[in-house]
Amino acid sequence: MATPAQDRKIAAPAVTPDTQAFWEAAKQGTLLLKKCPKCKELHYYPRPHCPFCFHDQTEWVEARGTGVIYTFSVTRRAEIPYAFAYVTLDEGVTMMTNIVDCDLDAIRIGQKVKVVFKPTIDGPPVPMFAPL
Amino acid sequence: MSIKGKAYIAGVYEHPTRKAPDKTVAQLHAEVARGALKDAGLTKDDVDGYFCAGDAPGLGGFSMAEYMGLKLRHIDTTETGGSAYLVHVSHAAQAIATGKCSVALVTLAGRPRSERAGGLLSINFGPAPDAPFELPFAPVTANRYGVSAMRHMYQYRTTSEQLAWVKVAASHHAQYNPNAVLQDVVTVEDVVNSPMISDPLHRLDCCVVSDGGGAVIVVGPEVMKSLKKPRVKIMGAGEFPKHLNGGKMDLTVSGAAWSGPTAFTEAGVKPSDIKYASIYDSFTITVLITLEDLGFCKKGEGGKFVADGNLISGIGKLPFNTDGGGLCNNHPADRGGMTKIIEAVRQLRGEAHPKVQVKNCDLALAHGTGGSLGTRHGSATLIMERE
Numbered sequence: 001m002a003t004p005a006q007d008r009k010i011a012a013p014a015v016t017p018d019t020q021a022f023w024e025a026a027k028q029g030t031l032l033l034k035k036c037p038k039c040k041e042l043h044y045y046p047r048p049h050c051p052f053c054f055h056d057q058t059e060w061v062e063a064r065g066t067g068v069i070y071t072f073s074v075t076r077r078a079e080i081p082y083a084f085a086y087v088t089l090d091e092g093v094t095m096m097t098n099i100v101d102c103d104l105d106a107i108r109i110g111q112k113v114k115v116v117f118k119p120t121i122d123g124p125p126v127p128m129f130a131p132l
Numbered sequence: 133m134s135i136k137g138k139a140y141i142a143g144v145y146e147h148p149t150r151k152a153p154d155k156t157v158a159q160l161h162a163e164v165a166r167g168a169l170k171d172a173g174l175t176k177d178d179v180d181g182y183f184c185a186g187d188a189p190g191l192g193g194f195s196m197a198e199y200m201g202l203k204l205r206h207i208d209t210t211e212t213g214g215s216a217y218l219v220h221v222s223h224a225a226q227a228i229a230t231g232k233c234s235v236a237l238v239t240l241a242g243r244p245r246s247e248r249a250g251g252l253l254s255i256n257f258g259p260a261p262d263a264p265f266e267l268p269f270a271p272v273t274a275n276r277y278g279v280s281a282m283r284h285m286y287q288y289r290t291t292s293e294q295l296a297w298v299k300v301a302a303s304h305h306a307q308y309n310p311n312a313v314l315q316d317v318v319t320v321e322d323v324v325n326s327p328m329i330s331d332p333l334h335r336l337d338c339c340v341v342s343d344g345g346g347a348v349i350v351v352g353p354e355v356m357k358s359l360k361k362p363r364v365k366i367m368g369a370g371e372f373p374k375h376l377n378g379g380k381m382d383l384t385v386s387g388a389a390w391s392g393p394t395a396f397t398e399a400g401v402k403p404s405d406i407k408y409a410s411i412y413d414s415f416t417i418t419v420l421i422t423l424e425d426l427g428f429c430k431k432g433e434g435g436k437f438v439a440d441g442n443l444i445s446g447i448g449k450l451p452f453n454t455d456g457g458g459l460c461n462n463h464p465a466d467r468g469g470m471t472k473i474i475e476a477v478r479q480l481r482g483e484a485h486p487k488v489q490v491k492n493c494d495l496a497l498a499h500g501t502g503g504s505l506g507t508r509h510g511s512a513t514l515i516m517e518r519e
């Protein structure tokens with residue numbers, strides 16, 4: 001038995017001035033993170049203020065785009081089943097996402113994944129992850 | 133400064149309805165307020181403090197205060213989702229202890245069963261800063277708890293059968309509650325064979341969807357002395373908002389790991405002293421993780437702790453949710469905190485159903501989890517004593 005992942009319609013994320021760079025990079029296939037120049041911590045989702053030391057000049061850094069599945073839940077009671085998940089990036093931050101382009105029944109915690117950007121309706125693409 | 137011994141729960145009321153297509157939410161709020169005041173032996177004019185959360189229609193508590201004709205000198209609309217009502221009782225005790233009010237009314241009501249035509253509940257995040265980074269991935273209530281359950285299973289080898297025992301225990305209690313939405317006793321097999329909603333949570337791992345509500349009256353020692361009800365004293369409380377911490381989090385831990393110790397320290401008791409526990413049960417996993425975090429067992433051993441009927445009154449070591457809980461009885465307005473307080477008070481008064489009443493129940497705990505384990509939530513713990 002297999003449940004192949006299917007593309008579903010994704011509503012466009014609301015782009016705000018402080019996250020515009022993130023979505024512009026997404027269009028180029030690049031995943032950006034925010035890093036604090038003061039305490040050196042990375043965080044996600046991106047904010048102008050560091051949620052750890054509250055410094056207000058966080059900087060964009062490029063993520064490698066690879067990581068491992070921290071946890072997931074295949075939502076089966078839905079028009080199109082999908083894998084809601086968290087991925088821990090190589091850089092050490094964990095982000096909410098979907099696992100795509102695979103058999104949903106074969107997804108495992110700890111599996112290595114890489115970012116793939118999926119289109120939204122009239123908006124920038126969003127970062128999802130596919131098994132390596 | 134502590135709220136220990138400074139306030140009492142004088143009145144409680146759980147609306148008997150589970151489906152209310154012909155009533156407004158405001159009307160349900162008024163009905164539960166009347167019920168709790170009658171239970172306490174007080175009237176509307178005695179109320180000088182009012183507490184409500186996001187389920188109350190209108191801006192803050194003003195519309196409801198006007199609708200019910202309350203004359204107030206204190207109002208608190210702290211919103212922590214389904215745990216708000218436990219926070220309200222704690223805040224009411226603080227307000228009473230500092231002289232800001234003397235009779236506090238807390239109400240909850242809603243009609244999700246009448247208003248929602250099936251389907252999974254997707255929370256409207258509004259203009260929250262996290263929304264653009266979450267909504268594209270289709271979070272719904274079931275998968276935002278499913279991710280915590282999956283990680284707990286991975287880290288601690290917790291099984292679906294162990295989770296099922298939580299529902300089995302709730303169903304054993306619900307069979308004696310004529311108002312419960314689900315009154316049939318179920319087995320572990322029934323739970324694990326029910327349809328998968330969002331891995332690893334089956335249909336029977338989820339709470340019910342019900343209309344209705346409830347209310348609580350909190351008073352100070354002087355007012356309590358004038359009333360006839362058994363004296364349920366507030367001993368300690370704790371609250372903790374847990375979130376994703378910039379992407380550095382552990383989804384197997386809930387805010388109970390902080391709200392619990394705060395409440396136990398204030399009350400001066402420990403988990404093994406508790407005779408009865410009302411544990412928020414939006415899903416089976418919510419109970420399992422909460423019991424660990426409150427210290428009823430070690431972290432990671434929740435699966436073993438809940439198995440084999442250990443939560444069934446008269447059989448297990450820790451009787452829980454003897455009204456059938458949110459899993460079987462009632463989850464009004466998709467918020468289970470109010471009914472958690474009410475059943476704990478019934479137990480302390482000796483007013484629970486005789487088949488589930490805990491013997492010599494003099495110390496009880498109620499715990500709420502509002503929001504979701506897999507993203508952000510507000511935990512609230514309340515410890516009460518029969519004086």
Ligand SMILES: [Zn+2]
Nearest residue numbers: 036039050053
């Ligand atoms: Zn910093």
